Amino acid sequence: MKHPLLALLLAASASLAPVQAVTDAEVDARRIALDLAGAFANDGFKLRDGVWQGTLELGKPKLVQVNLYSGNEYWFSLGATGKVKKVAVSVFDELGKVIDSEPYQEGATAAAGFSPAASGPYYVRIELVEGEAAAFCLVYSYK
Amino acid sequence: MISKLGMLGGSLALFGWCASAAGQAPNLTKEEMADAVRTDDFSIPTPGELMVALNKQGKLDWAAKFRPPIATNYPSRAQLALNLGSLVADGFIAVEAEDSQQVKNLGKDILALAKNLSVPKDILMRGSSITDFAERKQWDQLKEELEATQNEVKESMHDNKDGDLVTLVTAGGWARAVEVISSHIAQNYSEASAKILRQPAIVSYLNKRLDALPDKVRDDPKVKNLRMKMILMEVLVSFPRDQAPSAADVKKLSGYASEIVKDIAKKDQK
DSSP states (O other), rough: OOOOHHHHHHHHHHHHHHHHHHHHHHHHHHHHHHHHHHHHHHHTTTESSOOOOEEBBBOOOEEEEEEEEETEEEEEEEEESSEEEEEEEEEEEETBBBOOOEEEEETEEEHHHHHESSEEEEEEEEEEEEEOOOOEEEEHHHH | OHHHTTTTTTHHHHOOOOOSSGOOOOOOHHHHHHHHHHOOOTTOHHHHHHHOOOHTTSOOOOGOOOOOOOOOOOOOHHHHHHHHHHHHHHHOOOHTTOHHHHHHHHHHHHHHHHTTTTTHHHHHHHHHHHHHHTTTHHHHHHHHHHHHHHHHHHHHHHHHHHHHHHHHHHHHHHHHHHHHHHHHHHTOOOOHHTHHHHHOOHHHHHHHHHHHHHSHHSSSHHHHHHHHHHHHHHHHTTOOOOOOHHHHHHHHHHHHHHHHHHHHHOOOOO
């Protein structure tokens, strides 16, 4: 259902590639992350346009802060490219304590879903568990 | 809520669920949290996310939250940027109200403001897709489209060496969303709905970005007033996790947000 829009987003990112210095691998990673997030769209989750992307290396997890609202439900979807065999996504509260989230993991994709008990800042950690350094893209959906 | 999320297992069964390492992940250190990446288009939620959270507290008459049209030309680029953000927030309100005509009107105004900020024509073409989605009443797609338009405008600001204005777009949108939501909560106070307003990291992030603006932008009277009010608002949205702000504090928050929105939309006499 969202494919025309996703195509538009991908086209937009591709057209902006020289300006934003987004690599082909990052565009691929975005496609993979959006494909995964598309599964949640069928359950009423709305996809944010903003993405977080870059390169993921073994033994060097990355952390991003997000600000979430109590009452909402969220899914964080990660896609990676190249010779990645396994990635992971985990969520932490503002005190740094790991949150019990619904996990999903399949090869170069992973996701974590949860509903925050309190509004405020949270941290999403992404990690290359197995494989070689590669481009990643993290997106999130809410409802 | 988590059990509801579990229902998604059906749609994801094909991909294969597995036990996650998340449960065993060690806690984060203060240094790790301090070094975490923060970005405008990922760490700062859209006005739509706040509105969805409020919708869970009961049915709202979103059309009652519309405001009269504002100008699309202002003397300073800073003021244009602030109002661009506030109009995008208005777009989210119109989508929640499922009012096609209002979305189309706002889409036109957003693009008129963007044009005055020298945003390239190809990005302005997005106006037609906002209209198309509005005519087809594709509300979810419209939320993405509004955010995508805003993100592309911000990107073009970076390209035009106007990167300092990006924070102002975000701040303008945040202020308008907080104005609408906090005024609704003040009028229909409950602890549960008031707890939604807790967003200390957002205001702290925006205040740091506003403080880092070049003197020329920071000295713009509209930006000066915004910074002053945002410092006061930071205190009001930084209450403890397990507490709700009082009705009086929500009213104060609403008042500050409203003063910002009115001030940035006002065309000062020369």
